[in-house]
Amino acid sequence: MQPSDFASCAVVEMRRYALRPGHFDDLQRVFQPWLVASQEQAGMRLGGQFRDREDPDRFVWFRGFAGMDQRREALESFYYGPVWQAHRDAANATMLDSDDVLLLRPTEPAHHPAAPATPGLPGPTASPTWAVAHVWALPADAGLEAWLTTSGHAVLQRAFGVPVAMWRTEPAENTFPRLPVRDGRFVVSLAMFEDGERWGLAADRLESEPEWRRITARLSEAGVTSEVNHLQPTATSGHPMPAVAGVVEG
Template identity: 50%
Template sequence: MSTHAVLELRQYTLRPGQRERLVGLFEREFVESQEALGMRLPGQFRDLDDPDRFVWLRSFQDMTTRAASLAAFYEGPVWRAHREAANATMLDSDDVLLLRPAQAFALEGMARPAAGERAPAGLLTATICPAPPADLAALARSFDAQVRPVLERLGAPVLAQFVTEPARNTFARLPVREGESVFVWFAAFADAGALVHHQAAAALDPIVGA
């Protein structure tokens, strides 16, 4: 399986009460149809703090194939057939960070639940840390060497780490957040209780609690 070097972190603000409608449409129509065009969708998530927010991830081999894959999808028959229904659920879909991996998700061997089957219970957090572009590489190294071991000892398995992809947006039809520089890391928890327990322990740690 080839490496995907570009990730979109997409956060959508939806019309009140429309999230489950979009989730159903997304899972039924938009996952396999995008992956058939060379994209990957590592995950789709309900924001637990906001019932009208939907978050999802989409990755590409590089910026050139990103442009070609997005053009093929958004000019193709699946999006044409369902775009009005999808867009009717949304207030804003432009909150998008374009990222590249410092440590990518390990997806090989993982199977997506079948249609209609619920995904295993769990919770994912995404921590977004602004930093100057010149500091991103050093920040990623420092995080991996000093912070990650502490987080994992305190019950927060780190799944992946990303930094801003500085290349120009190659598909202007879909805006991204430009002029920002961030380090992002993802962690997994069994449930909300495990997250609360981790946060309490982390607050007391001299390295991650500052």
């Protein structure tokens, strides 16, 4: 069974590639015309492709699957298929490291991403979208994870004023070991803003939230580390549609 869209995927990969200096565009000349549609045809659903705004040689992208067994089937179909075999050398030549991969699943309750933007169309989908991905590395504490993905999520979404998608580590064994994934427990959030100005206002609101300061203090005491990725969609990115900033409850 193939997922109908990225939002319905039960398993998600967040993939972050370190590229050879100056080779981001070289990778996109292979990825965009050849590797987007072929992965979708193999049963995956791509959830956005991005350039890191603070590291122009880092490519960040998301893809999803109906489940772990379907992930194995889709990856086998793609990586052993003719399109990847024809273009893998050109793609791999641009990369220094492609092993920074998080294997994820929806939180409980689930915080699904919004419907995807349509690349190339005028209007809101063509705005200079500013994507923000937070990644928290957690200790082996299920209670802390549950707290961050419920109370923490509510604070993030209230401060940002836009929908905040969120995932947690998928603990199942990697069904396609040819592609390694990182060990550990992670929580990832993804929020979409129309532009950098709206993100800046949202970040200011978050910093002024007393409850968020309490949350970050507790996370720090527990040894949680975090990073924020500021991302720019590529031309063919099917990232979630940016919402007009406002007050979003829950």
